[in-house]
Amino acid sequence: MPPGLDNLKHLVVLMMENRSFDHMLGGLFKENNAIDGLRGDESNPDTTGTIVKVQPKAKYQSQLTPDPDHDFAPVDQQIFNGGDVPNMQGFIASFFNKQRNVEHSRNVMYYFAPEKLPVLTTLAREYAVFNRWFASIPGPTLCNRAFAHYGTSFGHVGMELFYANQKFKSIYDRVIDKGKLAKLYYFDQVSSTLEVVNLLQNQPQLFATYPQFLDDCKAGTLPDYCFVEPNYSDHDGPGGHLIASDQHPDHHVAEGERFIASIYQAIRKNPALWASTALLITYDEHGGIYDHVPPPACMPDGFVAQPSATKTGEPFHFDRLGVRVPAILVSPWVQKGTIVHKRADGTERIFEHASIPNTVSKWLLPDFNDNDRSPREAAAETFLDLLSLPVMRPDCPEFTL
Amino acid sequence: MAVTKISVPKTPKSAFNKNRQASGLLLAQLEHLETAAGDYQPPKKKGKKPLTEGQVAARIHELTRTLHPHAAHVQLPTERMISHAEEPYAVGGGATPVGRKAPKKASAPKRGRKARKRG
Numbered sequence: 001m002p003p004g005l006d007n008l009k010h011l012v013v014l015m016m017e018n019r020s021f022d023h024m025l026g027g028l029f030k031e032n033n034a035i036d037g038l039r040g041d042e043s044n045p046d047t048t049g050t051i052v053k054v055q056p057k058a059k060y061q062s063q064l065t066p067d068p069d070h071d072f073a074p075v076d077q078q079i080f081n082g083g084d085v086p087n088m089q090g091f092i093a094s095f096f097n098k099q100r101n102v103e104h105s106r107n108v109m110y111y112f113a114p115e116k117l118p119v120l121t122t123l124a125r126e127y128a129v130f131n132r133w134f135a136s137i138p139g140p141t142l143c144n145r146a147f148a149h150y151g152t153s154f155g156h157v158g159m160e161l162f163y164a165n166q167k168f169k170s171i172y173d174r175v176i177d178k179g180k181l182a183k184l185y186y187f188d189q190v191s192s193t194l195e196v197v198n199l200l201q202n203q204p205q206l207f208a209t210y211p212q213f214l215d216d217c218k219a220g221t222l223p224d225y226c227f228v229e230p231n232y233s234d235h236d237g238p239g240g241h242l243i244a245s246d247q248h249p250d251h252h253v254a255e256g257e258r259f260i261a262s263i264y265q266a267i268r269k270n271p272a273l274w275a276s277t278a279l280l281i282t283y284d285e286h287g288g289i290y291d292h293v294p295p296p297a298c299m300p301d302g303f304v305a306q307p308s309a310t311k312t313g314e315p316f317h318f319d320r321l322g323v324r325v326p327a328i329l330v331s332p333w334v335q336k337g338t339i340v341h342k343r344a345d346g347t348e349r350i351f352e353h354a355s356i357p358n359t360v361s362k363w364l365l366p367d368f369n370d371n372d373r374s375p376r377e378a379a380a381e382t383f384l385d386l387l388s389l390p391v392m393r394p395d396c397p398e399f400t401l
Numbered sequence: 402m403a404v405t406k407i408s409v410p411k412t413p414k415s416a417f418n419k420n421r422q423a424s425g426l427l428l429a430q431l432e433h434l435e436t437a438a439g440d441y442q443p444p445k446k447k448g449k450k451p452l453t454e455g456q457v458a459a460r461i462h463e464l465t466r467t468l469h470p471h472a473a474h475v476q477l478p479t480e481r482m483i484s485h486a487e488e489p490y491a492v493g494g495g496a497t498p499v500g501r502k503a504p505k506k507a508s509a510p511k512r513g514r515k516a517r518k519r520g
Contacts, residue, residue, distance in 0.1 A: 061416055118407055118408075119407070122407055141426050187478060189462050189465040190458045192430065192464075192465040195433065197433040200465070201437040205471075209478065210478045211475060211476040211477065211478050211482060232426070232430070233457070233458040234416075234418055234419045234458075235419055235458040239481055243480075244454075245483075250421065255412040258409055258411075258483060258484075263486075266486045269486075396404065397405040397407055399406070400407065400408045401409050401484045
């Protein structure tokens with residue numbers, strides 16, 4: 001076993017909101033063409049037929065309001081644009097429907113110049129960035145986040161509440177059932193937790209808040225596995241305003257950068273914790289923002305969403321992934337500048353949010369029965385092999401907040 | 402070996418806007434919490450202003466305190482806490498947390514359910 005994996009004691013997952021890979025990291029292609037970002041000639045037609053190319057003009061705030069659609073049917077339009085083959089040509093047309101303003105609809109083609117995102121781009125350069133990490137469903141937040149917690153959304157493609165008393169246990173239940181420790185850290189009680197409200201209701205002992213995360217990092221008492229949620233709303237706190245850090249449009253992207261850096265630094269500054277922790281940073285879905293890589297087909301998870309739920313006139317068999325999102329694995333045991341794309345035989349390594357519970361299960365619960373989780377999760381790619389260095393890196397960067 | 406230190410810019414205060422219209426995500430979160438707390442009522446759609454982010458956050462706070470009372474007794478996050486996540490401390494616990502104040506007793510947010518809109 002590689003020493004990094006041998007030393008691994010904690011896996012931390014931070015899931016942000018609603019940004020595509022190309023929007024956040026596409027600009028890195030120009031400095032490293034192994035990163036599957038933007039060449040500059042990718043485009044979409046607008047509703048007048050004008051071809052609109054991608055441009056590095058993304059702003060931190062005010063550009064994507066009203067929020068681009070990302071329910072199942074609009075995402076279907078973004079990916080297929082009315083055709084049978086995914087061509088990623090319907091993003092502007094979909095966003096046009098929100099405001100019927102041609103100029104404004106082009107904003108979904110904008111991406112960030114790398115220097116505007118010093119945290120995310122530094123982590124991508126320094127650790128492992130995934131060229132093929134996709135949302136689990138071409139749809140909105142909650143069903144996608146469900147794949148990170150349960151390895152499936154139990155047949156749902158929307159925002160409804162549906163996770164109580166289902167056939168597959170959450171990854172937290174599974175870990176705890178085996179005598180290990182798992183926790184969900186939400187930001188505070190005003191921001192609270194998303195979609196796992198049934199767990200909050202029935203197993204509140206699973207939950208803690210961001211200040212507790214910082215304390216647990218200081219004390220070296222992080223659980224084996226934990227999931228961190230950013231601040232989902234602008235609200236007042238004891239020391240003044242607390243700006244939302246989830247990066248969901250129209251929340252300020254720079255505050256999300258600061259939150260990511262604070263999570264990284266909390267781990268980084270405890271030497272023992274830093275040596276024994278891997279941090280995965282990813283996004284739940286693309287939020288209606290352009291990405292150029294067509295989502296691939298995938299293992300169906302055994303459920304079917306009916307046309308009344310998809311609103312496309314067709315059922316969905318959970319046999320295609322959603323739009324690509326940023327994903328970065330951070331650890332001093334990861335080779336600097338790793339770009340996760342293909343295996344030695346040339347086949348692509350394709351990740352999605354079900355990769356999270358599968359990775360945790362393979363690592364902490366090696367005897368876990370595949371019949372007790374979804375086929376999608378059991379087939380999902382895992383990522384701890386990336387902790388491959390024979391010795392720990394001494395040169396990992398730090399952030400000053 | 403020298404470690405690179407990267408400065409992360411502060412977010413401008415003007416980014417804060419709790420009066421923006423609540424997103425579909427926040428409204429769905431609120432609905433789920435109300436359902437879990439046994440306090441859900443179908444939305445009344447006509448003639449009501451959309452809820453603001455601040456209004457929804459206040460209600461989420463109220464419901465979360467009901468569902469997760471443990472967290473009412475822990476420190477509340479502050480902007481200063483985020484800014485000082487990188488500061489050094491003694492390894493092995495026992496360090497004094499930075500920028501922590503005694504948690505204030507939160508006032509009960511006013512009730513008021515208005516039109517719901519998904520997005």
